[in-house]
Each structure stands twice: as C-alpha cells, then as structure tokens.
Amino acid sequence: MATTDTDPGATDDAADGTGDVKVRMDAITKHFGRVVATEDVSLTIRDGEIFALVGDNGAGKSTLMNVLSGVYRPTSGQLYYEDRPVSFANPSDARERGIETVYQDLELMDDLDVATNVFMHRFPTRLSVGPLSLIDWDRTYERAAQVLDDLGQEIDPKTEVAFLSGGQRQLVAIARAITFDPEVLILDEPTSALSFAGSELVHETMERLSEEGHTQVIISHDIAEVFRLADRIGVMYRGGLVDVVDPATTARDTVESLIRTGARDGV
Amino acid sequence: MSVIDTSRLPRLDDEVLLPVIDRMIWPLLAVVSLGVYVFVPQTFSNVRSVELILHGSVGLGFLVLAESICLISGHFDLSVGSIAGLSAMVAGLALSPQKWGLIGDPILGVVLILAVGTAAGAFNGVMVGRFGINPFLQTLATLIIFEGAKLTLSTVTVATLPDAYVFPGNDSVTAIALMLAAFLLVGFLMRYTGVGQAIYALGSDDEAARAVGIETARLTVAVYAISGFLAGFGGLMLTGYSSVVPPDIGSGLVFQAFAASVIGGISLFGGRGKITGALGGVALLGLIQAALVISGTPPEQIQLLNGLVLFVAILLYNTQTRLRSRILSTEA
Numbered sequence: 320m321a322t323t324d325t326d327p328g329a330t331d332d333a334a335d336g337t338g339d340v341k342v343r344m345d346a347i348t349k350h351f352g353r354v355v356a357t358e359d360v361s362l363t364i365r366d367g368e369i370f371a372l373v374g375d376n377g378a379g380k381s382t383l384m385n386v387l388s389g390v391y392r393p394t395s396g397q398l399y400y401e402d403r404p405v406s407f408a409n410p411s412d413a414r415e416r417g418i419e420t421v422y423q424d425l426e427l428m429d430d431l432d433v434a435t436n437v438f439m440h441r442f443p444t445r446l447s448v449g450p451l452s453l454i455d456w457d458r459t460y461e462r463a464a465q466v467l468d469d470l471g472q473e474i475d476p477k478t479e480v481a482f483l484s485g486g487q488r489q490l491v492a493i494a495r496a497i498t499f500d501p502e503v504l505i506l507d508e509p510t511s512a513l514s515f516a517g518s519e520l521v522h523e524t525m526e527r528l529s530e531e532g533h534t535q536v537i538i539s540h541d542i543a544e545v546f547r548l549a550d551r552i553g554v555m556y557r558g559g560l561v562d563v564v565d566p567a568t569t570a571r572d573t574v575e576s577l578i579r580t581g582a583r584d585g586v
Numbered sequence: 587m588s589v590i591d592t593s594r595l596p597r598l599d600d601e602v603l604l605p606v607i608d609r610m611i612w613p614l615l616a617v618v619s620l621g622v623y624v625f626v627p628q629t630f631s632n633v634r635s636v637e638l639i640l641h642g643s644v645g646l647g648f649l650v651l652a653e654s655i656c657l658i659s660g661h662f663d664l665s666v667g668s669i670a671g672l673s674a675m676v677a678g679l680a681l682s683p684q685k686w687g688l689i690g691d692p693i694l695g696v697v698l699i700l701a702v703g704t705a706a707g708a709f710n711g712v713m714v715g716r717f718g719i720n721p722f723l724q725t726l727a728t729l730i731i732f733e734g735a736k737l738t739l740s741t742v743t744v745a746t747l748p749d750a751y752v753f754p755g756n757d758s759v760t761a762i763a764l765m766l767a768a769f770l771l772v773g774f775l776m777r778y779t780g781v782g783q784a785i786y787a788l789g790s791d792d793e794a795a796r797a798v799g800i801e802t803a804r805l806t807v808a809v810y811a812i813s814g815f816l817a818g819f820g821g822l823m824l825t826g827y828s829s830v831v832p833p834d835i836g837s838g839l840v841f842q843a844f845a846a847s848v849i850g851g852i853s854l855f856g857g858r859g860k861i862t863g864a865l866g867g868v869a870l871l872g873l874i875q876a877a878l879v880i881s882g883t884p885p886e887q888i889q890l891l892n893g894l895v896l897f898v899a900i901l902l903y904n905t906q907t908r909l910r911s912r913i914l915s916t917e918a
Contacts, residue, residue: 390797411799426797428790430857431783439787440798442780453778495798 338365340402341503341534342387347396349382356382358558359396364503369525369535371545371566374555375578380538381423383555384505387536388420389413411440417502421509423538425492427480434463434476437495466494471520486517493521497528504528507538522548542571556581603913607906608858611850611866614902618870626877635876640765641758643872645670645827647765647865648820649843650850651772652813654864657847658776659809660789660856661714664725664840665706666817668732671836673702674821675736678744678831681751685744692751699825700818706732707814708807715806729840737833744831755826764823766865768816773861785809789856845896846871848903871895 342364349357357379364370372380385391386398389407398405400416407413410420427436438459444452463476472490480488489512496504506525510518525535525548539545545552546566553563554577561581564574573583606613622629629635649666656663677699680688689695710728713719754760776782784805787795792802825831850867852859874895878888 409799409801410797414799420797422797424793426791426794428787428794428857430790430853431786435783435786439783439795440780440800442783444780451775451779451781454780454783456778 338367340364341366341400343399343402344383344387345397345399347383347386347393347398349379349386349391350394355558357386357555360555360558360560361396362553362560362563364534364536365550366534367529367532368550369529369537369548371549371552372536372538372555373540373542373545373552373574373578377557378555378578379558380555381507384420384507384536384538387413387418387503388505389418390420414499417500418505419496419499419501419503420505421489421492421496421507423507423511425488427488427492427495429481430479432477432479433467433474433483433491433494434460436480436491437463437466437476437498441499462498463494466498467491470494470524485512486514489513489517490520493524497524501533503534503536505536505538508540509537510539510541510544518544542574545574546571554578603909607909608851609860609863610902610906611863611870614849615866615870615873618873622873622877626881629873629877629880635880637758637762639872639876640762640869642827642876643868644755644761644765645820645824646839646842646846646871647868648768648816648823649839650846650864650868651768651861652816652820653840653843654847654850654852654859654861655772655776655785655809655816656813657852657854658789658856658859659785659806660792661721661806661809662725662844662854663707663710663810663813663817664722665710665728665732666813666820666843667836667839668729668736669703669706669814669817669836670821670824670839671834672706672732672736672739672821673699673818674825674831674835675739675744675833676702677751677821678747678825679739681748682744682746684746685740690748692748695748695751696822699822700815703818703821704811704815707817708811710814711807711810714810715803733837736835740831741833743833745829747825747829747831751822752826752829755823756829757826761823761826765868768819769861769865773865776861781805781808786857789853789858791857841896842871842892845892845899849899854903 340363344360344362347357347360348355360379360383372384374380382391386393389410389412392406392408398407405416428439431439442454443458443462445455446453460476467474467476470490470493472487474483474487474491480491483491489509493506493509510521513521522544525537528535537545537548549566551563552566552569552574554561554574556577562577562583576583629639649670652666653663677695679685680698681692681695689698706728710725713724714721754764776785784795784800787798787800788802788805796802821836824835846867847864848854848867849870850859850865851863875888878891883891
C-alpha cells in the first residue's frame with residue numbers, strides 16, 4: 320500500500336511539534352540488572368500537546384514514562400523539565416512538579432474508598448496540632464464528588480474501590496491524576512479496560528484537558544485512538560525510539576510497520 | 587403503582603449486610619455476653635466484676651493495639667508478647683534494689699521499659715522494612731530470641747518494685763483509663779491523620795502506596811517501632827497488675843492478641859479494620875476469660891478453651907472473607 324509521506328525531511332520538521340518544550344528526555348537509558356529496558360532515548364514533549372508513545376509489548380514505553388513519573392531513576396541520561404535539569408527520587412517529587420500518572424495497573428487501594436484513593440497522601444486538612452494536621456473528611460468527600468462529577472461519573476465517593484467495575488476503577492485513577500490540576504498528565508493504556516462509552520469519555524476528557532492547556536502523554540496499543548488524539552506519535556522498538564511522526568501526514572501503515580519492525584517500510 | 591421508591595431503599599447486600607459483616611464484633615459481643623449472663627451469671631454480679639474483667643484485659647489490650655496497627659499496615663508481629671516480657675524484665679531488674687538496682691526513679695523505669703520496647707520493635711521494622719525479611723520469619727525469630735533473652739536475665743520473679751512504677755497497672759481505674767485512652771487516641775490518629783491513612787494504604791497495596799509517594803520502607807520501620815512501644819506499655823501494665831515481674835511475663839500472649847484483633851475485624855491481609863473493633867475483641871476475650879475463671883474451670887482447660895476461641899475467630903474471619911467475595915462478585 321502506498322504511503323502518503325514522500326519527503327522524510329518535511330515529516331521530521333512537522334514531527335518536532337510546536338510550542339515551548341515542556342519535557343526533554345536526553346539519552347535516557349534504563350537497565351534492570353542485565354535487562355536493557357530503554358536505550359539512549361531522546362525526545363521532547365511540547366507544552367499543551369498530546370504526545371502518544373506507541374510500541375509493541377516490551378518496547379520500553381512504560382519504563383520510559385516511569386522515569387518521567389518518578390518511579391524509576393534512569394541508569395544514565397538526563398531529564399529536563401521546563402528547560403531545567405531535574406531528578407526525581409520518587410513519584411512524590413514528580414507530583415510536586417505537576418506531573419501526574421494514570422498507571423497501567425491503576426495502582427488503586429481496593430480496601431479503601433474512592434475519595435481516600437483520590438486524596439491519599441494529599442488530603443485537605445484543617446486544624447494543625449504541632450506537626451500533625453487533621454484530615455478534613457467533609458472537604459475530601461466533597462472535592463472527590465466534584466471531580467467525579469466533572470468526569471461525568473455518578474460514583475459515590477464513599478464507595479470502596481473493590482466494589483467498582485473495571486471502567487469505574489479506571490476513571491477513579493484518572494480522577495486521582497487530574498484532581499490537582501497537573502501540568503503534565505501521563506496516561507498508560509487508559510482505555511484498555513473500558514467499554515466503547517468509557518473510552519469515549521476518556522477521549523473527550525483528554526481533548527478538554529488539551530484545550531485547557533495541559534500537556535499529555537498517552538501510551539497506547541490502539542492506533543485508531545492514537546491517530547485521533549495525538550499531535551505527535553513517538554514509536555518505540557526494542558528499547559529505542561525509532562521515530563517521531565505527525566499523524567496528520569503519516570499513514571497508519573507506516574506507524575504499524577515501525578511498531579512491528581522498527582522500520583518505516585517493514586522490511 | 588408502587589409508592590415505594592426502591593432505588594432509595596438500602597441495597598441489602600452491600601449497604602446493609604457488608605457493614606454488619608465488617609462490624610461483626612459488636613453483635614458477637616452481645617451474643618456472648620448474653621450467653622455468659624445465662625450460664626455464668628456471677629460474672630456480672632456487680633460493677634466491680636465488670637471492672638475486674640476490664641482490668642485483667644489491660645495488658646493484653648495494649649498488645650492487641652500493637653498487633654492491630656501492624657496488621658492494618660499489611661504486616662504482623664509475632665513478637666509482641668516477647669517484647670512486652672523482655673522490656674518488663676529489663677526495667678524490673680533495673681528498678682529492683684535486690685537485683686541490678688540501677689535506677690530509683692519510677693519515671694525512668696517507665697522511660698526504660700518503653701525505650702526497650704521501641705528499640706526491639708524498631709529492630710523488627712528495619713529488618714522487614716529495609717532488608718525485606720519476611721515478617722513472619724523475622725518476628726518468629728525475635729519472639730524466640732526476646733523470650734530467651736528475658737529468661738537469660740532472670741528465671742525467678744523480680745519483686746520489690748517502686749510503688750509509683752507499679753501503680754498505673756495495678757490501680758484498676760488508672761489501668762482501664764489508660765487502655766481506653768490509648769485505643770481512642772490511636773483510633774483517632776489512624777482515621778484523622780495522613781500517617782494513619784498511609785498505614786491503611788500500605789496494608790491495602792504497598793505498590794500503590796509507593797506510587798502516590800508514601801515512603802513505605804520508612805513507614806514500616808515506624809509501624810514496628812510503634813508496635814514495640816505499645817508492647818512495652820503492655821509490659822508495664824502486666825507488671826503493675828501483679829506488682830512483680832514473673833519470668834513467664836508476656837509468654838504466649840501473642841495468640842490471644844491475634845485472636846482479639848481478628849475477632850475485632852482487623853483483616854489479616856491488611857488495609858482494613860477499625861481500632862475500635864479491636865477494643866471490642868479485647869472485651870470479648872476478657873469476658874470469656876473471666877467467665878471461665880469464675881465458673882471454676884481448671885487452668886489447663888482454660889488454655890484449651892482459649893485455643894478453641896482462636897479457632898472460632900479463624901472460622902469467623904474465613905466466613906467474613908467468603909461472604910465479602912460473594913457479595914463483591916454479585917455486584918460486578
């Protein structure tokens with residue numbers, strides 16, 4: 320099948336994106352013992368864009384984003400946030416900078432209720448007695464209800480997460496990530512567990528967040544989803560970043576070929 | 587035409603049944619109290635006897651509190667009884683003029699018992715939290731080590747302790763008040779502070795807890811240190827109750843501590859259970875113990891019956907877990 324992109328140079332310029340650089344990953348390498356999860360990956364994410372990261376299983380997409388989330392420290396390479404070099408010791412550091420993540424495994428606490436999950440470690444407080452602040456549970460439930468409402472969900476914030484359906488749990492994870500108005504939102508396979516209606520809701524939410532100026536990174540297996548949402552698509556193959564393309568000027572076949580083989584023409 | 591809006595009625599399964607299952611201790615306590623009233627009525631003959639039941643439970647109560655916090659965090663501490671015993675023995679020997687006679691001030695004695703307890707707990711915490719040793723194996727080892735250390739220090743009863751040191755555990759009103767205050771304070775802190783909620787998070791899913799920024803290794807050390815502190819306090823109460831430190835102080839109490847926690851609704855898997863429920867568990871065990879003693883049951887049989895109580899606790903817990911799963915699966 321013929322591809323529509325004929326001039327690789329033009330595609331590369333378009334694939335640099337527009338707007339200020341929000342995040343720059345410079346030669347990020349991550350080893351787990353002898354396993355090389357990502358190797359020398361450099362990419363930029365621009366302010367306000369939706370950047371999609373695609374690739375086959377084991378390509379290194381989640382690992383790369385976990386470096387940005389603060390879950391992993393890179394073996395080598397440097398992370399830049401708004402042009403300043405940063406190093407995240409843990410997810411808290413990343414969250415403090417306004418980088419929030421919706422994990423592939425959701426990472427929710429099933430025994431606890433929705434509001435507690437959304438606000439864990441960041442509860443609204445009242446009354447400080449020495450080093451201890453008391454949790455304001457009324458405000459916690461109120462704010463949780465508000466965020467869920469904004470997401471179009473009628474989940475009672477006092478519901479135990481274990482009681483929720485897969486789709487509802489996904490939306491609670493999203494609610495947790497957007498409650499504190501993040502600068503950068505990372506979504507790792509956010510619609511994999513969702514029905515069509517649920518996926519639609521997530522897509523609409525992402526489009527709305529984009530309009531509001533939030534920067535988003537989505538990791539996805541769903542090419543259609545990625546072509547609909549993304550401003551730019553980065554393809555990973557066996558731990559390396561093989562290309563960054565503009566979905567407006569690139570054929571799906573090209574992207575699929577890159578995912579499968581690491582090359583544009585699939586040879 | 588139906589005049590009842592059925593959507594507004596409580597849904598039987600998750601809005602009525604489940605909360606009852608989670609708070610099983612209270613109906614259970616009521617049922618057992620009724621049974622005791624019928625079969626061994628002299629247990630309740632007057633207010634004084636209720637006071638005696640509670641007073642006798644104070645030492646165990648602190649161990650239950652220690653164990654409950656540990657369980658909620660997703661860990662457990664088999665050594666709570668041994669920590670109570672060892673710290674009580676060290677402090678007792680230090681305070682007794684007939685033994686080491688190192689300190690005269692009873693307040694220093696309290697500081698010492700709590701310090702030894704906290705240090706012992708922190709040791710467990712570091713091994714489990716930082717070195718990743720399995721909690722069962724770690725605290726099983728320390729259960730044996732601390733028990734052995736206690737007996738190495740003394741195989742005879744340590745007496746002639748300062749009155750002020752013995753008083754808090756000996757005076758029934760003070761002892762009961764301290765136990766109630768401890769449960770209320772810990773229950774309050776667990777519910778109303780970020781650290782308390784973080785302990786629930788750790789117990790529910792430690793990976794998720796790390797994902798939201800909770801420093802799980804540090805928190806684990808803290809939980810075990812607190813457990814040790816409370817076990818030390820338990821040792822103080824046990825010492826006061828008999829006014830001496832017998833060589834078997836604290837021995838074997840861990841089993842009842844587990845039983846009371848589980849009966850009180852604290853999950854063995856972590857992440858769920860209310861501290862107030864554990865207090866109900868203490869009351870229940872204390873009640874059964876008192877009824878058995880007052881009814882004239884021989885001590886050997888009491889041990890057997892305590893074992894049966896633990897067995898019942900396990901069965902109840904198992905039923906609770908299965909009922910929950912069944913309700914959850916019908917919801918999905």
